Amino acid sequence: MAVPINLNGMSSGRADIAVIGGGILGLAHAYVLARAGKRVVMFERSSRAIGASVRNFGMIWPIGQPAREIHDIALRSRRIWLEALEASRLSYRPVGSLHVAYQADEADVLREFAEIGPTAGYECRWLEKSEAIERSQAIRSDGLAGALWSGTELTVDPREFVGQFGGYLREVGVQCRYGECVRSVQLPWIETARGRWEVERAIICAGDDFETLYPLVFAESGITKCKLQMMRTEPQPDGWELGPALAAGLTLRFYKAFRICSTLEKLKARVAAEKPEYERWAIHVLASQTSDGAITLGDSHEYGLTPEVFDRVDIDELILAEARTFLRLPSWQIAERWHGSYALHPELPFLEAEPEPGVTIVTAPGGSGMTLSFGLAERMARRIAECD
Numbered sequence: 584m585a586v587p588i589n590l591n592g593m594s595s596g597r598a599d600i601a602v603i604g605g606g607i608l609g610l611a612h613a614y615v616l617a618r619a620g621k622r623v624v625m626f627e628r629s630s631r632a633i634g635a636s637v638r639n640f641g642m643i644w645p646i647g648q649p650a651r652e653i654h655d656i657a658l659r660s661r662r663i664w665l666e667a668l669e670a671s672r673l674s675y676r677p678v679g680s681l682h683v684a685y686q687a688d689e690a691d692v693l694r695e696f697a698e699i700g701p702t703a704g705y706e707c708r709w710l711e712k713s714e715a716i717e718r719s720q721a722i723r724s725d726g727l728a729g730a731l732w733s734g735t736e737l738t739v740d741p742r743e744f745v746g747q748f749g750g751y752l753r754e755v756g757v758q759c760r761y762g763e764c765v766r767s768v769q770l771p772w773i774e775t776a777r778g779r780w781e782v783e784r785a786i787i788c789a790g791d792d793f794e795t796l797y798p799l800v801f802a803e804s805g806i807t808k809c810k811l812q813m814m815r816t817e818p819q820p821d822g823w824e825l826g827p828a829l830a831a832g833l834t835l836r837f838y839k840a841f842r843i844c845s846t847l848e849k850l851k852a853r854v855a856a857e858k859p860e861y862e863r864w865a866i867h868v869l870a871s872q873t874s875d876g877a878i879t880l881g882d883s884h885e886y887g888l889t890p891e892v893f894d895r896v897d898i899d900e901l902i903l904a905e906a907r908t909f910l911r912l913p914s915w916q917i918a919e920r921w922h923g924s925y926a927l928h929p930e931l932p933f934l935e936a937e938p939e940p941g942v943t944i945v946t947a948p949g950g951s952g953m954t955l956s957f958g959l960a961e962r963m964a965r966r967i968a969e970c971d
């Protein structure tokens with residue numbers, strides 16, 4: 584028997600630019616391009632975005648970005664983040680960050696960074712133990728050597744921001760098409776699961792979906808995926824504040840900013856020898872606070888094109904054990920566990936590709952997509968303005 588096809592809800596229309604993907608890169612591109620006067624349509628295949636952009640710490644983290652070009656993009660991105668947050672009246676915490684040191688080699692790296700970082704554009708300084716404790720009620724004082732303070736970092740609540748920013752984009756004229764998967768792009772046509780749109784350009788911010796659009800470009804690009812395990816506590820009692828977002832010694836192995844430190848190799852060698860299980864799962868520990876007062880904790884890193892769907896209890900235990908070495912929380916009650924996956928390129932800070940004229944793929948900002956999002960979108964808008 585033939586199944587009747589319901590044609591209600593078919594979609595069609597025109598715009599200057601189609602943005603494909605409603606994660607943070609898609610939202611940022613839609614915002615910046617609409618602000619530049621473009622008619623924008625944004626397609627998100629799910630009824631709400633559920634990819635990496637809602638699964639992260641919400642850290643806007645210029646301090647971790649490698650010096651010069653990428654750090655500059657992060658700083659510009661932060662400025663646009665602030666503008667977008669104020670305009671949309673969504674919450675954020677301008678709390679800065681502390682990298683805490685308990686081992687001599689951690690203090691060496693952070694002291695060195697505090698010395699040479701400012702000459703490379705990082706606004707940061709070393710705090711002695713007493714000053715660090717004054718900045719944060721959340722860090723353990725026993726064994727603390729000191730901390731690196733930076734006031735530049737912001738924390739947003741990723742679920743709140745990504746869930747609600749589309750509503751603000753609608754107010755400023757972006758056509759947000761949630762629940763509409765793009766099946767093909769053949770300019771000027773965008774074929775979706777529900778119809779056909781006519782546009783001049785398309786920007787593809789499809790995150791770690793390498794299969795739907797331009798799969799050969801992805802196959803040849805060398806990008807891969809990374810799976811990360813995460814946890815969140817219950818909201819902390821009595822309005823308890825984390826203060827600055829926190830990172831500790833293991834993190835120094837991850838963020839490329841610290842590669843300018845000659846003391847880093849010694850720390851890496853010690854961690855590899857002393858903590859092989861942290862090396863195996865590429866674990867470091869960050870802590871941020873969401874708008875309801877809960878603390879987000881993570882993470883691990885498992886690389887490969889087909890991420891493992893089953894989470895490992897032992898990884899969560901390693902993360903929590905490390906967190907307890909530097910963090911003091913009124914409540915350690917874990918309320919949520921999940922994993923996320925992002926696209927990354929083994930060498931490049933992100934992937935930009937132009938599979939055909941007028942179509943640009945922007946993806947794979949790795950663990951820095953929240954940080955770089957609005958800066959990457961601004962670059963794109965500038966490039967488009969130059970072509971027009």
Ligand SMILES: Cc1cc2nc3c(=O)[nH]c(=O)nc-3n(C[C@H](O)[C@H](O)[C@H](O)COP(=O)(O)OP(=O)(O)OC[C@H]3O[C@@H](n4cnc5c(N)ncnc54)[C@H](O)[C@@H]3O)c2cc1C
Binds near residue numbers: 628641763812949951
């Ligand atoms: C656990 C974890 C912690 C992290 N912490 C941080 C952090 O604190 N700070 C930071 O800067 N970065 C962090 N990151 C990295 C950051 O979250 C990602 O780099 C960023 O979210 C990637 O955004 P995106 O828009 O490219 O991808 P996504 O968020 O995955 O969005 C892509 C969207 O495109 C949609 N889509 C795909 N194909 C189609 C199609 N054909 N049609 C329509 N829609 C489509 C998908 O449904 C999806 O919603 C973290 C990542 C993870 C996983």
